[in-house]
Amino acid sequence: SxxxxxxxxxxxxxxxxxxxxxxxxxxxxxxxxxxxxxxxxxxxxxxxxxxxxxxxxxxxxxxxxxxxxxxxxxxxxxxxxxxxxxxxxxxxxxQLCLLALHGVQKDDIQTIFSHPQDLAQCEYSLCNLGVSKKNVDHGAAGAEIISKQNLRDAGVIGNARVAELYGLNILECNFQDALPxxxxxxxxxxxxxxxxxxGQYKCLMMQISYVNVPDKHCFRS
CATH class of the missing domain: 3.40.190.10 (Periplasmic binding protein-like II)
Known part of the structure; x- marks a missing residue:
């Protein structure tokens, strides 16, 4: 929306x-x-x-x-x-998506590339996958790395257009922790x-911190 x-x-x-x-x-x-x-x-x-x-x-x-x-x-x-x-x-x-090369499954992924802000929006989902995170400038940069290097143990968080541009498969839509x-x-x-x-228009600028507790949980042994 x-x-x-x-x-x-x-x-x-x-x-x-x-x-x-x-x-x-x-x-x-x-x-x-x-x-x-x-x-x-x-x-x-x-x-x-x-x-x-x-x-x-x-x-x-x-x-x-x-x-x-x-x-x-x-x-x-x-x-x-x-x-x-x-x-x-x-x-x-x-809507953030989990993307990878065609044929790659979730269990194959060890590293996730994306922008720090997108990674933060998927913190619990990534925790449940048990993967390492690697910061890049944006999702497309991570998709380009995966595509050019043929990384079959890596994924990227981005939108559906990134998958289309770099020939990746969408493993999961709405991968972010919170909806909406x-x-x-x-x-x-x-x-x-x-x-x-x-008339007179005003714009209010405030820095706000959110505490989000999604339904997803991550447990480590």
Whole structure:
């Protein structure tokens, strides 16, 4: 499901350039929320924000908060270090998948690649698998490693599009610990052109810590 503000934005135009960190769940949000936009993926979120500042893109999308793990502190740092305006908020129920090469079973997996935030959202599920975790910039980076090196003892946490791009098999959908798993995104621009008829808009920014106790349990001997 997708929730957004009702403030009309230029993202409705087919030629608007929306940039974001490639290979992450942000891409799924961008394609769903702004299906007519020109997607401009960047390797890092900082590069996406810099692209808007230098007029190489119109809007940047940044993850700011997740219902399971709380605030993304790095995103707050990026907001402070870049002179951009928050023009929209979008919330989406994010589904994370466990991916591996075709023919690989769960019992074969010893190592899981993904971004630390995605790994944190699957902490209990990973604990039950008894695997080691390896941080990468995003799920697509882990999928690329597995695909190029033909790693049949490794898996990656990402979205369904990552599986499609790198020829991986989806071993389990909704691999995250909590349902729903809502992520809050901010859409940024150089200026906020708010029509006068919409009156005064305010955006409340809070760093929130969540304590999530899912139904899944992990026991170690």
């Amino acid at each position: 997708l929730l957004s503000t009702d403030l009309p934005l230029d993202t409705e135009r087919s030629n608007v350039r929306v940039t974001y960190q490639a290979g992450t769940v942000i891409e799924a949000m961008v394609l769903k929320a702004f299906p007519n936009c020109i997607a401009v993926p960047h390797k890092r979120s900082e590069g996406a924000l810099e692209a808007v500042e230098s007029s190489l893109a119109d809007n940047a999308v940044l993850t700011i908060e997740n219902s399971s793990i709380g605030s993304f502190h790095q995103s707050y740092d990026l907001l402070l270090s870049h002179n951009l305006q928050i023009v929209q908020e979008v919330q989406m129920d994010v 798993n809502v992520t809050r995104y901010l859409v940024l621009a150089r200026t906020a052109n708010i029509p006068k008829e919409h």
